[in-house]
Amino acid sequence: MIDGLNNLIEWVISILTPIGITEPVFQFMLVAALLGLSIYLTLHTGMFSLANAGFMAIGAYVSVILTQEFDQPLWVGILGGMIAAGIIAIPIGLPVLRLRDIYLAIATIGFSEVVRIILLNFDDIVSTVLTSLEGERVRFRLLNGGRGIRPIPKLTETWMLVLFLIAVMFMLDRLARSRLGRAMVAIRQDEKAAANMGINVVYVKTMAFVLGAVLAGAAGGFNAHLKGIITPADFDFTLIVDILAYAVLGGTTIWVGPVVGALVLRAMPEILRDLNQYRGVFNGLVLLLVIIYIPNGLINPAGWKRVWNRYFRRREPATQIIAESE
Amino acid sequence: MLELINVSRHFGGLQALLDVNMVVPMGKVVGLIGPNGAGKTTLINNISGLDHPSSGTIRFLGHDISRAAPHRITRLGIARTYQNIRLFGESTAHVNLLIAQHGQGRASFLEALTFFPRYLNEEKRLKARADDILAQFGLSHVAHTQAANLSYGDQRRLEMARARAINPRLLLLDEPTAGMNPTETRELGEQILRMRDDGLTILVIEHDMSLIHQVCDLVYVLNFGQIIAHGTPAEIKNDPVVIEAYLGREDD
Numbered sequence A: 001m002i003d004g005l006n007n008l009i010e011w012v013i014s015i016l017t018p019i020g021i022t023e024p025v026f027q028f029m030l031v032a033a034l035l036g037l038s039i040y041l042t043l044h045t046g047m048f049s050l051a052n053a054g055f056m057a058i059g060a061y062v063s064v065i066l067t068q069e070f071d072q073p074l075w076v077g078i079l080g081g082m083i084a085a086g087i088i089a090i091p092i093g094l095p096v097l098r099l100r101d102i103y104l105a106i107a108t109i110g111f112s113e114v115v116r117i118i119l120l121n122f123d124d125i126v127s128t129v130l131t132s133l134e135g136e137r138v139r140f141r142l143l144n145g146g147r148g149i150r151p152i153p154k155l156t157e158t159w160m161l162v163l164f165l166i167a168v169m170f171m172l173d174r175l176a177r178s179r180l181g182r183a184m185v186a187i188r189q190d191e192k193a194a195a196n197m198g199i200n201v202v203y204v205k206t207m208a209f210v211l212g213a214v215l216a217g218a219a220g221g222f223n224a225h226l227k228g229i230i231t232p233a234d235f236d237f238t239l240i241v242d243i244l245a246y247a248v249l250g251g252t253t254i255w256v257g258p259v260v261g262a263l264v265l266r267a268m269p270e271i272l273r274d275l276n277q278y279r280g281v282f283n284g285l286v287l288l289l290v291i292i293y294i295p296n297g298l299i300n301p302a303g304w305k306r307v308w309n310r311y312f313r314r315r316e317p318a319t320q321i322i323a324e325s326e
Numbered sequence B: 001m002l003e004l005i006n007v008s009r010h011f012g013g014l015q016a017l018l019d020v021n022m023v024v025p026m027g028k029v030v031g032l033i034g035p036n037g038a039g040k041t042t043l044i045n046n047i048s049g050l051d052h053p054s055s056g057t058i059r060f061l062g063h064d065i066s067r068a069a070p071h072r073i074t075r076l077g078i079a080r081t082y083q084n085i086r087l088f089g090e091s092t093a094h095v096n097l098l099i100a101q102h103g104q105g106r107a108s109f110l111e112a113l114t115f116f117p118r119y120l121n122e123e124k125r126l127k128a129r130a131d132d133i134l135a136q137f138g139l140s141h142v143a144h145t146q147a148a149n150l151s152y153g154d155q156r157r158l159e160m161a162r163a164r165a166i167n168p169r170l171l172l173l174d175e176p177t178a179g180m181n182p183t184e185t186r187e188l189g190e191q192i193l194r195m196r197d198d199g200l201t202i203l204v205i206e207h208d209m210s211l212i213h214q215v216c217d218l219v220y221v222l223n224f225g226q227i228i229a230h231g232t233p234a235e236i237k238n239d240p241v242v243i244e245a246y247l248g249r250e251d252d
């Protein structure tokens, strides 16, 4: 089965390579799609959380420590990273999710930054603690501060990313058709009315936050074993903006949105080669245009249906009025 | 069934409710009237858990719900509508009713993920019931229209249908006829009586006295946060204290 999948991937990449999408580019597109889905879970529930960069960092470092220091296979590393991110998300989420809108955004950016700074100084912190405990000077080295961990073997293969992404998309599709998924949609639209519908708002929000963290953790684990190096600087504010851009471009009414947003934003600079050095400018420009002209993102079935009805089926409102007066 | 004992609520210096004592007996339709700003909506917010009393006790079926979370109160059997319509506007009418049945479902996300029989059966049941209720409120033709795109009257009806879908024992209606014409108001009154006959207890805030006469067994009058009178609609109509409270106020 995996052979078949590999052949398919090879074939797709052979088609895409001429327009600039080589296998490594394709791999990073898939990681971006995972990140887009991780922020989708919170945005879809009406939470403007930007903690994903922090959870991605946790997933990346934990998975690399598991595969490199403990000689575990990749899947154990990824799973470990996901669990670590999910567990840390619970105590962070419970207090932080009381905040709303821009305040939540600021608090979660703060979380991502705190994670990055702890990773940067982790070795020094542990050394200091050990030194004071042991009574003699101890030099602890694990994460190597700003220089990061390298080299990391490139264990992630394209088929793994493809399979994992498909599994996640399937789960999110099932989620949309479940009580939990409907509760998320309700909370996004009106938190108080949702509570009056019998929905435990705190539980559902925490759930969305934790699941989002788990996905970001997985993305971090895969990505670390693709790039071959991780440093704390990989998880700074630029990454937060990139992830947000995927969701804004694609929209967050359905899970297809952030996947399309991530794939497009990641592929564009490669297709338009000359743009590559202006990627930041390009992303910023796309974000600006989308926010102004299509605030619900590219993938928004109800919105496009409305546009379609407005411009191509002008008659409809009249028939509706007749139906009502009967 | 529902009992308020010395319930007070103040916002800073403003006394929105002061020592309100009230009983809503099972199976009855109780009206709550009073001038604008009397504290009627505040009272409903306190019963439904969106707001909590500064002091006093609210009891429902033997439970003290004064400080309970709104979703717990809903699951005990209280549903409400809002004076300012609060539908889930991006969702269709049908989905609005599915959301309302949240507390009646038992299937977990894992069961949804694995197409577990309990999930499939439950989903079928919830959808069938949503269709039933839409039909009952004359909304079948807009089942798959986004709530925000419905006409004003349909939005009002959907609000009530959504509260009905929660399958409550006590229904709180906050000015359900606001903006409706006399025919629609009378139809809504009949709907309220049908729900009472189905076994629901109803507390309705209303300015329209004809509706109060049509549906209410008992009426409470609130003025500046205090209950100034209660009795049958006929008694209230002739109560001098009530007439005075409304004096100089343009009736609507």
Ligand SMILES: Nc1ncnc2c1ncn2[C@@H]1O[C@H](COP(=O)(O)OP(=O)(O)OP(=O)(O)O)[C@@H](O)[C@H]1O
Binding pocket: B011, B014, B016, B034, B035, B036, B037, B038, B039, B040, B041, B042, B043, B083
């Ligand atoms: N959250 C709040 N904070 C401060 N004051 C409030 C709050 N909610 C209500 N009030 C005040 O409490 C008083 C009662 O308001 P309430 O909405 O309960 O009146 P009402 O009887 O429902 O009036 P209406 O007929 O206009 O709907 C008003 O003076 C209002 O301004």
Ligand SMILES: [Mg+2]
Binding pocket: B040, B041, B042, B083
């Ligand atoms: Mg009111």
